[in-house]
């Protein structure tokens with residue numbers, strides 16, 4: 001549970017129980033999906049939103065909600081890949097996203113701790129501060145003419161020289177979405193939760209509960225697009241990121257956004273403590289790594305806490321800790337617009353660590369496309385694009401995917417389920433098959449195929465989230481194999497009874513049917 005999940009009264013919407021017909025079906029009720037539905041409803045479109053959990057309970061509920069036009073892939077890099085005009089459009093669109101959110105908050109009178117504030121980029125330990133000058137010049141060329149170098153971030157001399165980006169923003173993402181969803185529901189937008197979309201076409205969205213949503217257009221906002229099998233997933237790659245919330249006496253630290261130049265980098269903000277008027281929560285994130293490539297994820301919280309205590313001696317106890325998933329596009333910008341090969345299916349994906357602004361500008365862009373209007377950002381974010389200058393990144397990331405496919409031939413975590421401790425899981429080999437075996441706290445063993453239902457990668461056990469994570473394109477499944485993150489649409493396959501070893505009475509192992 002993130003700080004946001006534990007401090008927002010998220011409205012509950014019912015599951016889909018009957019077929020419905022609307023103009024547009026939006027799949028995914030996070031920042032991108034709900035903002036798209038909001039804009040489309042203002043245009044007079046009838047809209048249905050579908051999600052397999054509560055609203056905002058995917059990656060939007062796990063963000064740190066930095067609203068920045070200071071893109072973490074750096075303007076000098078965006079300029080190299082997308083050209084001067086592309087970098088300018090990137091700056092313009094992310095700036096517009098901050099303004100769009102502010103205008104929604106004002107118009108709908110949303111109480112979500114929104115603040116404009118300055119952001120500061122500083123050189124991480126051992127990093128060359130000259131990068132700040134290089135980025136300052138590139139950001140100015142991209143149109144952010146008010147960025148400037150300062151001696152240090154306010155009240156934090158240890159940062160040394162820092163690059164200041166004025167008028168960034170922060171808010172409480174789930175209070176923002178909760179209020180927005182209520183406004184939309186009153187306006188007639190139909191929101192259905194706890195309903196999994198298992199087949200998506202331009203005119204029909206089928207669900208695991210049976211009913212179908214009939215529509216003229218579909219917008220897929222499921223973080224990783226579940227309608228796309230291959231094209232997009234070779235151009236963006238999944239990373240886990242970690243966040244802690246440290247209690248700190250109120251007004252001891254400046255209200256700013258802060259991040260460093262390391263890779264992976266640290267990112268910092270402040271939020272009023274929902275449980276205490278006398279405290280703020282210092283939110284610190286970072287420690288990113290490729291999904292499925294870490295056997296001891298809890299260790300990253302300790303490293304984040306050490307980093308924080310060294311720089312912010314005012315902090316007290318750790319009050320929150322959570323992790324999330326970031327999709328890193330190979331060229332630094334989201335994939336937003338028509339799904340490759342489709343006229344009436346749209347996607348918003350590739351948050352690149354800037355999910356709040358990408359989701360919001362994506363909602364505006366897709367709304368314009370659906371309304372038949374020109375949008376100046378459409379070419380830059382076109383999901384079908386391939387920039388030649390991102391080829392090195394494309395090859396590097398897909399070599400990693402190839403390495404993970406080779407795991408079919410590797411030794412497994414353990415040779416037998418006997419050694420799997422309660423509350424943990426491991427991949428075991430049985431004949432030619434790879435099994436994802438999880439032993440629950442009561443000692444019962446749950447087994448399913450370890451083969452990802454997207455494109456056949458081998459899932460890895462994530463001890464922190466108690467999930468099976470696929471390192472190839474980021475699909476995630478709960479401990480018993482139910483899909484929780486795309487691009488996979490289906491659960492891990494059950495184990496064939498003939499693949500099972502004889503039951504062991506003393507361990508309480510029982511066949512899958514009996515367990516369910």
Ligand code: FES
Pocket residue numbers: 452453454455456457470471472473474475486487488
């Ligand atoms: Fe693509 Fe698993 S997410 S193979």
